[in-house]
Amino acid sequence: MQNTHAPVTPCGWLVAALLEAGVPLAEIEAWLGQRLPPDHRDRTVLPSEQYFRLFEWGAGVTANPDLGIQIAAHLTSRDFGLLGYLLENSDSLGTWLHHLTTYNAVFSQDAEISVMRAQGSVVVGYSPVPVAGFTPLQDIWSSIGMIVHAIRVATRCDWYPARCRFSTPCPADTSALEALLGPELHFDHKTNQIELPVRDLDLAIPGADPVLLEILKRQADGIVATLRQQEEIVSRLRLMITAHLAEGGFDTVRAARALNMSVRKLHRTLAERGTSFRNLRNEVLGETARAHLADPGIQITEIAHRLGFSETSAFTRAFKALEGMTPRDFRARSLGKT
Numbered sequence: 001m002q003n004t005h006a007p008v009t010p011c012g013w014l015v016a017a018l019l020e021a022g023v024p025l026a027e028i029e030a031w032l033g034q035r036l037p038p039d040h041r042d043r044t045v046l047p048s049e050q051y052f053r054l055f056e057w058g059a060g061v062t063a064n065p066d067l068g069i070q071i072a073a074h075l076t077s078r079d080f081g082l083l084g085y086l087l088e089n090s091d092s093l094g095t096w097l098h099h100l101t102t103y104n105a106v107f108s109q110d111a112e113i114s115v116m117r118a119q120g121s122v123v124v125g126y127s128p129v130p131v132a133g134f135t136p137l138q139d140i141w142s143s144i145g146m147i148v149h150a151i152r153v154a155t156r157c158d159w160y161p162a163r164c165r166f167s168t169p170c171p172a173d174t175s176a177l178e179a180l181l182g183p184e185l186h187f188d189h190k191t192n193q194i195e196l197p198v199r200d201l202d203l204a205i206p207g208a209d210p211v212l213l214e215i216l217k218r219q220a221d222g223i224v225a226t227l228r229q230q231e232e233i234v235s236r237l238r239l240m241i242t243a244h245l246a247e248g249g250f251d252t253v254r255a256a257r258a259l260n261m262s263v264r265k266l267h268r269t270l271a272e273r274g275t276s277f278r279n280l281r282n283e284v285l286g287e288t289a290r291a292h293l294a295d296p297g298i299q300i301t302e303i304a305h306r307l308g309f310s311e312t313s314a315f316t317r318a319f320k321a322l323e324g325m326t327p328r329d330f331r332a333r334s335l336g337k338t
Contacts, residue, residue: 012042048110052136066176068138072145094201248308
């Protein structure tokens with residue numbers, strides 16, 4: 001079931017890369033548990049956790065641990081939609097970085113990107129949304145690579161960062177990372193960072209169109225404002241539903257009371273945001289169930305109880321209605337078993 005309110009990631013570029021690497025479409029669709037129609041494949045959007053796991057699965061099935069960094073070296077601005085056009089029409093690298101942090105949510109909500117100055121350097125931070133017990137190696141390497149590659153393309157110079165830091169372990173072979181990012185790579189840090197000299201903020205971006213930039217910014221500002229309005233109530237409600245899953249009985253009456261509004265207003269507010277209490281509850285239930293099922297150490301009976309089901313059979317029926325397969329089948333697929 002597609003979740004439109006949890007963090008999501010456009011990943012048509014990843015699907016295209018997997019197909020180009022020789023992964024059959026049927027295999028990708030089987031792993032996702034959904035069809036990818038040809039006319040919408042380049043606009044595929046997945047819940048961010050599913051995207052992270054698809055990326056890791058893709059690296060495994062192609063036997064290519066450098067998949068992420070190799071993809072990063074070939075992406076263009078069109079792969080980032082409106083965000084990409086905003087960046088390529090920024091007048092300098094400083095403005096480019098400001099637009100990246102301000103408008104990243106227009107493209108994706110799967111990570112926080114920050115920029116700060118420290119002792120004559122500029123540090124760009126990348127923090128993917130956390131997934132319990134899972135490190136999105138490919139996403140981290142590819143995202144750092146995408147930023148560096150995009151800066152190099154935008155400035156039209158042979159630009160390299162002063163150094164890059166990763167929260168990931170050091171891979172056995174760093175040659176692909178070094179080819180794109182340079183030799184100053186540091187691993188097992190608390191955060192993921194790109195460091196560059198302050199003077200690089202003045203690098204010009206040839207071909208930037210200031211008139212087009214203002215038009216694009218107005219469009220992006222409207223999207224960001226809409227996202228913020230949607231996120232506030234939906235995020236609060238999702239947290240409430242998650243907190244009360246195990247006990248059950250958290251309904252619209254209790255939710256409306258907690259949000260200090262009438263039940264009618266709650267229904268109307270959610271409808272204006274293209275969702276409903278039932279949809280949000282199903283999304284939270286599905287996400288939590290998938291996360292638990294990915295851990296082979298938790299029995300399915302225990303998962304059912306954690307999600308508020310007194311009978312495992314009731315959980316099985318509910319999960320199958322949401323995901324199109326039983327919890328047991330989902331676990332087997334997520335663990336790579338047939």
